[in-house]
Amino acid sequence: MPETSDRKDDHIRIIEEEDVETSGAGFADVDLVHEALPELHRDEIDTTTTLFGHELAVPIVIESMTGGHPNTTKINRALAEAAQETNVAMGVGSQRAGLELDDEELLESYTVVREVAPDACLYGNVGAAQLLEYDLEAVETAVEMIDADAMAIHLNFLQEAVQPEGDVDARGCLAEIERVAEGLSVPVVVKETGNGISRETASRLADVGVDAIDVAGQGGTTWSGIESHRAAAVGADRQEAIGNLFRAWGVPTAISTLEAASVHDQVVASGGVRSGLDVAKAIALGARAGGLAKPFLGPAGRGTDAVVDLIEQLSLELRTAMFVTGSATLSELRSTEYVVLGRTKEYLEQRR
Amino acid sequence: MPETSDRKDDHIRIIEEEDVETSGAGFADVDLVHEALPELHRDEIDTTTTLFGHELAVPIVIESMTGGHPNTTKINRALAEAAQETNVAMGVGSQRAGLELDDEELLESYTVVREVAPDACLYGNVGAAQLLEYDLEAVETAVEMIDADAMAIHLNFLQEAVQPEGDVDARGCLAEIERVAEGLSVPVVVKETGNGISRETASRLADVGVDAIDVAGQGGTTWSGIESHRAAAVGADRQEAIGNLFRAWGVPTAISTLEAASVHDQVVASGGVRSGLDVAKAIALGARAGGLAKPFLGPAGRGTDAVVDLIEQLSLELRTAMFVTGSATLSELRSTEYVVLGRTKEYLEQRR
Amino acid sequence: MPETSDRKDDHIRIIEEEDVETSGAGFADVDLVHEALPELHRDEIDTTTTLFGHELAVPIVIESMTGGHPNTTKINRALAEAAQETNVAMGVGSQRAGLELDDEELLESYTVVREVAPDACLYGNVGAAQLLEYDLEAVETAVEMIDADAMAIHLNFLQEAVQPEGDVDARGCLAEIERVAEGLSVPVVVKETGNGISRETASRLADVGVDAIDVAGQGGTTWSGIESHRAAAVGADRQEAIGNLFRAWGVPTAISTLEAASVHDQVVASGGVRSGLDVAKAIALGARAGGLAKPFLGPAGRGTDAVVDLIEQLSLELRTAMFVTGSATLSELRSTEYVVLGRTKEYLEQRR
């Protein structure tokens, strides 16, 4: 198996076996104010939203995770079938392997998603650093690969910096993102991968015409942590230590959501989102939808029904939160009363 | 036994056997300022208050708990005898079973309270959602059932949302409450059941003419927790998880007391009130009286004397707090100096 | 042995054997700012202060503790000999037994202090509530008993309220204190016994001419805790529970010191003072001296040398703190830079 593809396999094994989740996303510091008298029927609450021009039944995103190794086809099939069934959005993992390697079996790990989910909102994934190598056409190829509704460009420079073999040249990325945002046939979402996006960065991205931002903040899956494990396995002590040192680096998800939403209209909150209540809090903070990666990995291994079940669970949790805040729609939820406490409050106060 | 009645039995068993109390009511964050030189005789302090037009010896309320199952007659008798003896207020549990089922033995579980407590301040209990089914006459029947001094209308939509069989239609409740508040022969108190009432909701209730508010805030008995246990018992995983997720949902009692008291004159603080010192703090925050449910359950099972003993204990604790804050009356206690610390302080600051 | 006298014995046994110290005096929240370049010779720092018109070598007070039982003569002798040797101030415990019982052996437990400490600053002790029974002459008798330099009047109404046999009539005390403050031949210090004195109370005391205030705030020995143990021993459940409930009641010592010092010039900080560093912090907060009770009890049992040793230790600790804050005198220490953090900061902010 080629390197890019094997690495993916490595990552998934570590995520399943090791403790590579951090805390501190900040949702525990956010309290939605209870509405004792909601004047709604819970089952008539409207949870639909529009993301990348697609109407979702619930504001839930299955975050970019996998593809690029034959082993991952099963995972992506389950996720996509569930996305189709429940009408939520889903991203595939980095399409680099799909673009660079010429292997039908491997390619299927991506293409499967559109096969089984003809109507779902699906989006592709490329790394910002790779844009330096790809022309617009290559990105369009990635779009076509899954007939994508949008394309995610991920920022993961901390992860690269922790990898012994990492690509640590981040120059010119913004210009490349601008080029793609201008020229691509579908909307572009720029996403982090666990360290969040500050207001300043979100603002620069808005300025170059990016259509949406997925914060992927600090508080969930930690790629520094994952790479630290990988480094340990090959005896790369220096990287192991750095991975640990930066294990919880980044803008906490709750903060990042608020900051990005202050400059951008279409924000996905992700990174440590672990329940429909977290999704509700994220929306109250200004997000359009909440995204989860790691929590879907286990269910995806068990099959489509398990994924559907998780989505329905999250959906009912969100609906319940909307019910007891008296929010008939997501836009009402967005303006519901909340308080921010503890460390998150302190952080916010200093970022104003 | 019919469903409504059996459910009550279930609830009481779970409350007695499982851990279904939360923390965070906020009283631990409230510090009354000591008065080293009180210039009072402790035993001449006046603890009387007027609630629902009835003068109580101490501002203590035995919160709405039970009735509706023959097993509960014993509990209600003990509580009511104690209320009569000590002159505190007492509520019965939801009278739904009493109104809907035609069963003498069952009915006695309610009527016993007035039989043994001819002079006490007793109040009835119906759910806000049931008002949609009842006309005013039905509510009057509930009043007559116990010759009630007031009628409590409870709001428990989170609990309903957690129950597999729950009634999650909250539409039109405010109008129904208004109708009852206007037409009923006795004062109406609207109460939550463990998730608190925000200033906004209290304000809407005040506007429709409700006579009193019982906050039943977050920090004591958790109905989400209770329903989670019930769901677990019947294998309803989804509800079990939601019950857990919303276990500590709601406006903390101390906050809710302050907020409700800012728009309403007659507020009962309940939800995690666990001592006469908590009652004192609640009154300093603006409450008319403090209410306790769970702490009375054990004593009620042991008999009237145990209940009287608890009331006397609470009463002496309150009196002691009044003594060392130099408060000769409850209205002096209401204006005693206090500080609010920690999370409660942060919460408050953001709700101003 | 008469009741008053035996009770004293009881108390001392409990204080020695049980955990009747609380935390939360607030000194841990106070940080004195380091002076790296003090420009002083540590051993030439001037730690003298004037208390009750008497110049002390160090601003340390052995707080009122005992007397009234023949067993306590040994303790008071050791304390007084040490006070004489080191020139610190010392109070005797309540002189009630000495005033009310006619027993030479018992009386000696008080008179011993002046015998062995002809030059020390010694002060007497009566309860505020007893002033209602005593005329000025009786208080003068207490002064003469030990040829006192000052007379402490203690406020301990919470303790009384916890005792089954407690005297809970606090009416008229302020007027009695005024009468004594006006008429007595020596200065009068009003002291609490572990629950602190608020700014409001300190202000009322200043207004009636009291010469000094000893805050005895929350955070050290807890009399509610002690009485709770005594109540438990005689099966007085109600008092046992109340003692526990009010175990940590009161104005924390650091706060009380600041508040009292804002309205009074001569303030002793006590209650949880446990080192010379705490004394230094107390003085930075505005105190004239720091007082300790419980820490002296063990050494007093071992003899004069152990008490002297503790005073010298405290004194060197204070001197070290003065050295590293660059304070050549106590008045410089009083204006040294400090910060107040945590709960103490929050408390203060709300009392401004």
Place this chain on the structure above:
Amino acid sequence: MPETSDRKDDHIRIIEEEDVETSGAGFADVDLVHEALPELHRDEIDTTTTLFGHELAVPIVIESMTGGHPNTTKINRALAEAAQETNVAMGVGSQRAGLELDDEELLESYTVVREVAPDACLYGNVGAAQLLEYDLEAVETAVEMIDADAMAIHLNFLQEAVQPEGDVDARGCLAEIERVAEGLSVPVVVKETGNGISRETASRLADVGVDAIDVAGQGGTTWSGIESHRAAAVGADRQEAIGNLFRAWGVPTAISTLEAASVHDQVVASGGVRSGLDVAKAIALGARAGGLAKPFLGPAGRGTDAVVDLIEQLSLELRTAMFVTGSATLSELRSTEYVVLGRTKEYLEQRR
């Protein structure tokens, strides 16, 4: 072996064997804001800085530690060889033994550093208190001993105060520092040794012409703690207790860095700096470089390579932090966005 020399040996043994590190430097309360899109090549980031007129490859200082005992030659050789190899700054420990004792072997423990590090930025070390005994010529002798690029004058009065044999005369030190700062042939840095330097002190030092300040704040190696252990070993109970009491005394490093940097241009942050990320935070707070002592002790014992390895590790950690904050140079890092939380935030707010 003479006393001064043996004491050094003692210290090092205790630092290696006992727990003499405190927490609370404050770096954990400082969060640098992530830059998801740094637009830099990590390996082209410029980490050079100028310290004492010398350009360093990375802003890392091996803090003053040792010399003065033949045993320490090996340590100093390893540190200096590494400083030469990596081009960081290095200080020697107090040169008192070198100045006062006439012993070739002992002297070599200092002179070795320049022998093996002809090009490195090396600085000498004398105590402020010793300046009272030395004339300028003696300090020049210390400079010449290692052909120093700068001379550190250390302030360690708390340590002296804890030592039974300590020199606690701090009078006249500022004037002596001024004399040396004016007359010496090389720049003068004034440093603490673990208790920090406040803004007020930094300001006085700036006024007398000191060229740099090394804060050596609270949060790392504690000399009070070390002396407490030494005191315990000789049964000096009083000093043992005082050492413990003042174990965590001082201005926390993060605070001290901010305060010193507000009045001085050339500030080294030290005391509990434990990673390149801490160095990055220190620079964001205004430092010119970060210094570490204790972390170098173990590697120095293992040899030059181990020291080089640690410097490279720190350097890569710093570089990574610069990369993910988008800082191409240290001056950009100095103006990167950060937040200050928790106790450190509270401390700061009160020092404004």
